[in-house]
């Protein structure tokens with residue numbers, strides 16, 4: 001049996017899917033949340049297919065999970081109007097609500113969200129092929145992120161519940177919302193990464209237009225009711241449809257105050273340019289990345305191998321933080337590759353519900369073909385696939401390929417593969433990977449593997465000015481979520497972390513007055529009467 005035939009056997013018949021991982025039924029969404037209502041949709045729909053295939057009489061077919069509305073610009077504009085009305089130039093119920101009340105709404109939402117855990121986790125698994133274990137982790141991490149966000153906001157609010165007196169001026173400084181936020185998340189962390197922008201945006205008093213990711217759409221459906229019941233009408237509005245049909249008009253309206261997108265820099269650039277007043281538009285963006293590992297002659301090879309496997313193949317390499325190019329010192333390249341091949345060969349491949357599975361089918365149509373092209377292009381320019389069966393494709397599954405030696409003529413040298421291909425570039429002088437990073441259009445993170453103090457220090461200083469996080473002897477990653485997550489060049493705009501996101505989705509506003517008896521009296525009266533939610537010394541516990 002060929003390896004490809006062997007691989008095809010991972011796609012078991014539908015009846016062999018364990019009952020506890022099956023979806024209860026096809027999920028055919030015919031409604032969306034807009035202006036506080038679940039609006040019915042009778043128009044066009046998009047059929048959602050899983051990366052998981054089943055053998056059928058017609059060959060292997062991707063499982064149909066359900067469908068969702070493909071709305072038009074009209075519905076998107078109605079949702080925009082709802083968000084604009086709910087914001088009401090900053091005078092709406094939500095932007096003027098006290099922070100503790102807003103927190104209570106988010107807490108109520110989170111409780112309802114947790115009730116939907118089972119179905120949301122299953123949908124993550126079926127829609128994007130993420131292992132069941134990682135889908136659970138994604139859900140739990142998101143809930144933890146929300147609670148951490150609430151705690152961070154309480155801290156910010158407590159710090160702001162005081163007056164500052166400077167040069168005869170008394171002031172209270174708080175953070176205020178920015179307006180209407182257009183939020184779009186990525187397919188690889190469709191719940192978590194979307195919510196790391198959506199939740200801070202809402203909790204700071206903004207109103208929202210939320211477009212679920214193209215793959216990873218249905219998993220948001222069970223949460224719409226929770227949004228509807230937890231927030232005033234018009235605070236959270238969903239938009240469904242083809243991005244290139246519904247989003248341009250929203251941007252051209254000039255009514256979007258904040259664009260938050262985890263996706264490609266190309267899309268972000270196109271959208272920003274559509275806004276009639278770019279100076280008014282805030283952008284909080286997580287974009288392309290091609291994080292490098294630099295494995296020096298003084299590295300612990302075993303450790304570098306373990307971290308390279310995690311860094312380049314977790315969720316099949318479909319992480320923005322994945323290690324997407326590996327520079328290895330020539331003197332240890334053979335040993336490194338030998339060990340890497342062994343480690344990759346040990347990874348379990350199969351269906352996302354299988355215990356211990358590391359490699360699973362890919363959700364993006366055309367992705368296996370793209371990765372195949374990258375491998376063929378690398379081969380044409382002198383690289384070899386170093387591991388047995390590397391790059392073998394079976395329907396939606398791509399077996400990892402280790403490519404060596406990779407050089408600057410290959411497209412894999414610069415392009416973000418976002419998949420299970422590990423390009424290895426040999427080097428003799430540390431200046432080579434440094435120059436790669438300088439020339440790169442990306443600037444998210446890097447991993448250095450070395451146990452030599454001087455060498456590591458000499459790399460840290462130039463690299464912190466090329467990327468936003470230098471990892472020593474470990475893979476690149478976003479977490480812990482309290483750490484700043486950002487990037488230089490085309491990799492990001494703005495900073496996300498539990499605390500930074502709250503800052504990113506708000507602006508400081510202050511109320512100030514000259515310190516004299518009349519004003520002191522006035523300010524005290526306002527505070528004591530509790531007539532203002534902003535000018536207040538109320539303390540949230």
Ligand code: G3H
Nearest residue numbers: 319320321476477478479
């Ligand atoms: O796709 C990018 C994610 O933010 C990666 O998060 O590094 O924690 O897996 P992670």
